[in-house]
Amino acid sequence: MGNDRSQILVRALLGGVLAGIGLSLSGIWWMVPALALLWSVALHPLAAALWGGLAVAISHRWLLALHPLTWLGVPELLSRPVATAIWLSCGLAAALFLSAWSLVVRLLPGRAGALQALVLSLLWGLGETLLSRGPLFWIGVGGSVFPSDPAFGGLARWCGAGGLAALQLILGWWLWTLWVSTDRERRRYRLLGIGVVGLALLHGLGAAALVGTDRGALPADPLNLALWQPAIPTREKFSEERQSQFPRRLHAALTRADADGADLLIAPEGTLPLQRGNLLVEPIPLVSGGFRWVAGRQRSALLLVQGEGGAPGAVIDKHRLVPLGEWTPALPGLAGLSAVGGLEPGEASRLWRWGGPPAQVAICYEIANGTALARAAAEGGQWILAAANLDPYPLLLQQQFLALAQLRSVETARPLVSVANTGPTAAINAQGQLLSRLPAMRSGLLNVRVQPSAVLTPYARLREWPLVGVLLIAAAMLFRLRSGSDHPPEPRHRRRTPPPAQE
Numbered sequence: 195m196g197n198d199r200s201q202i203l204v205r206a207l208l209g210g211v212l213a214g215i216g217l218s219l220s221g222i223w224w225m226v227p228a229l230a231l232l233w234s235v236a237l238h239p240l241a242a243a244l245w246g247g248l249a250v251a252i253s254h255r256w257l258l259a260l261h262p263l264t265w266l267g268v269p270e271l272l273s274r275p276v277a278t279a280i281w282l283s284c285g286l287a288a289a290l291f292l293s294a295w296s297l298v299v300r301l302l303p304g305r306a307g308a309l310q311a312l313v314l315s316l317l318w319g320l321g322e323t324l325l326s327r328g329p330l331f332w333i334g335v336g337g338s339v340f341p342s343d344p345a346f347g348g349l350a351r352w353c354g355a356g357g358l359a360a361l362q363l364i365l366g367w368w369l370w371t372l373w374v375s376t377d378r379e380r381r382r383y384r385l386l387g388i389g390v391v392g393l394a395l396l397h398g399l400g401a402a403a404l405v406g407t408d409r410g411a412l413p414a415d416p417l418n419l420a421l422w423q424p425a426i427p428t429r430e431k432f433s434e435e436r437q438s439q440f441p442r443r444l445h446a447a448l449t450r451a452d453a454d455g456a457d458l459l460i461a462p463e464g465t466l467p468l469q470r471g472n473l474l475v476e477p478i479p480l481v482s483g484g485f486r487w488v489a490g491r492q493r494s495a496l497l498l499v500q501g502e503g504g505a506p507g508a509v510i511d512k513h514r515l516v517p518l519g520e521w522t523p524a525l526p527g528l529a530g531l532s533a534v535g536g537l538e539p540g541e542a543s544r545l546w547r548w549g550g551p552p553a554q555v556a557i558c559y560e561i562a563n564g565t566a567l568a569r570a571a572a573e574g575g576q577w578i579l580a581a582a583n584l585d586p587y588p589l590l591l592q593q594q595f596l597a598l599a600q601l602r603s604v605e606t607a608r609p610l611v612s613v614a615n616t617g618p619t620a621a622i623n624a625q626g627q628l629l630s631r632l633p634a635m636r637s638g639l640l641n642v643r644v645q646p647s648a649v650l651t652p653y654a655r656l657r658e659w660p661l662v663g664v665l666l667i668a669a670a671m672l673f674r675l676r677s678g679s680d681h682p683p684e685p686r687h688r689r690r691t692p693p694p695a696q697e
Contacts, residue, residue: 196491198575205231206241206248212315213245214252214340218590220597221513222346226337229366230373232292235313235563239296244632246292248372251285265429284402287330291321297527302672309368314491316492316665319360322419323565326355331518333594335359340600344626350605353652355564356661358601361396365389379630390617395476404604417550417644421449421611422461423619425637428585429463447639452640461555462615463512463583464494475499479507481548486511491538493498496555496581498548503564511540512557513566545570546579551646554608564605571654572605576608576646577603585616591617593636599624606654609644629662646652 209231216224228249235241260277264270264527295318296418300311322334336355339347339362360411368389375382424443430436444461451459459480466473466484479500486495486509494515497506519536544566546555553574554567561580574579584591604626612620617634621642632638652660 195567200534201271202235202238202241203244205258206235206238206244207307209235210245210248211252213249216335217253217594218247219336220338220340220593221342221384222339223342225362226365226369229335230369233311233364233367233370236296236299237302239293242296243289248283249287249617250283254281254284254331255589257281257284259587284330291325293338295321295409307672309668309675310366311364312668313665313672315363315367315487316661316668318363319356319358319659320661320665322359323354323356326562327514327565329514332562335355335362335596337562337598337601338362338596340597340604340626341628343397344404344604345397345401346599346627347601347604348349348402348404349396350601351403351653353606353661354568354605354653354658355601356658357653358521360661365393376655391538395539409424414551414646418455418457419611419620419642419644420447420454420456420459421613421619421640421642422447422451422459422641423614423617423632423636424461424464425616425635426465428583428587428615436451437467440467443472444558448475448478449502450639451641454639456641458612460581460611461615462619463496465583465615466499468596473499474502476501481579483583485537488538489512492536493538493540494557495540496546496579502600508546508549509544510544512537512560513539513542513544514537514558514563516558517596542566543570543573545573545575547574549577554606556602558582559595561595561602564602565657568606568651568654568657571608572650575608577644578606578608578649580610581614582612583615584618589617589634592616596620596631599637600628605651606650608647611642611644611664 209228212224212228212231216228217564232245233240235245258277259279261274262544263273263276268276293680295314298317299314302313302459315514319336320335322332325332335356336359347358349361353360355431368385372382372389375385390516426436430455436456448459456478458465459478461480461482463483465482468485479498481498482494484497485492486497486506494512495509499506500507515537544555544560546553552574554577556563556567556578558567561581561582567578582595584595592614595614596612599612599620601608603622603624607625610622612618613624618631619638619640620631621640621644622627623629624647628641630640632640
């Protein structure tokens with residue numbers, strides 16, 4: 195018994211490490227074996243919690259770069275414990291999610307059956323889409339596909355990130371079932387054949403979904419954009435020296451962008467200073483992250499500004515605020531974990547009608563919410579603008595952000611531009627391919643051409659509703675099978691003659 199328990203914990207430990215690597219490197223081929231190990235411990239909530247906690251602790255280790263927090267008013271002695279507590283809280287949230295999923299495994303009828311695996315996989319996928327709308331930056335299994343397997347990722351055109359997560363769960367279940375079928379060679383070969391054919395079919399369908407999306411491109415002229423990566427350390431942004439340098443640097447970026455033929459200069463989240471009275475935004479318009487006051491409350495937003503004084507024309511506010519950093523009120527003796535204080539969220543819609551081709555906007559980790567961007571595409575969005583400030587986090591977060599950006603582009607068949615303070619500043623086409631990118635952590639200007647598109651993918655039209663429908667049908671079939679198996683067996687007829695003598 196003790197040996198069995200230790201084997202369960204070892205499998206959970208190994209699976210969590212592999213999942214953490216898969217989420218860090220965006221590698222589906224790390225993730226599927228990790229999920230196979232999860233299926234092996236699925237009936238044990240504590241082991242499943244260990245798997246989830248390790249996966250997120252490894253993939254979200256960039257949270258430790260929050261330290262030092264002294265520039266935000268956090269005492270030096272508390273800085274590292276606060277950063278560590280934030281990191282551990284994300285791991286704890288994942289552990290709770292996995293333990294809840296494991297409890298559902300124990301409640302559902304039909305242990306280890308294909309129908310049960312389908313129901314549990316769909317529950318997981320839909321759960322990830324719900325978590326992506328919450329306060330935490332949830333990088334789930336669905337986001338582990340890019341950039342390692344774009345052909346498989348093409349299926350997101352039909353089912354989104356939730357569907358990709360469910361498919362990977364099913365592949366993990368298949369791999370584990372294949373492994374435990376060693377004593378039945380015939381069944382094992384049949385499972386192997388089904389899996390190989392299924393993988394080939396899924397990749398073929400995904401690759402086919404990526405073909406022909408250019409037919410949705412609008413006949414209008416493309417947008418010529420200049421993406422500015424200022425690379426201003428966040429911890430120094432509000433210093434007197436940086437504030438005095440900013441107008442000169444902004445004017446130089448605008449002048450260079452105009453000379454390069456850009457129609458618009460785009461700067462990242464939070465670039466514009468709090469006081470913009472002395473700014474001169476010309477000769478071309480500027481779209482930049484900044485702050486504004488609405489009914490006495492401050493909001494983070496993207497603003498279209500031009501001319502003298504930096505008065506905004508069109509505006510879209512940030513809806514999903516960073517916990518502790520943007521919406522937790524300041525504690526006594528602390529400035530709070532934000533240099534700008536508490537913020538108010540804007541409207542949930544991510545569609546921005548700014549005067550040019552309507553855009554789907556993701557500010558910071560709103561990029562994780564594919565449902566909101568798909569809804570904005572259905573409402574008329576023709577390209578995706580992702581603006582962020584990922585400093586002081588390391589390159590790992592930039593890689594994960596870029597992988598999510600590729601996934602969002604594929605889901606809606608929209609070109610995407612990402613502009614961030616220290617990176618990633620990049621252009622991605624409607625097939626999710628990375629076209630160009632500035633070096634991380636260095637200032638620069640990237641000129642890109644964006645062709646707006648009006649094509650609507652099945653996911654943009656229907657979002658998660660097909661997954662919900664399949665889940666309801668599969669769950670109904672599963673419980674119907676269970677109710678049918680609850681009938682007592684028919685009584686056997688007793689033998690009227692004694693059995694033959696046994697030798």
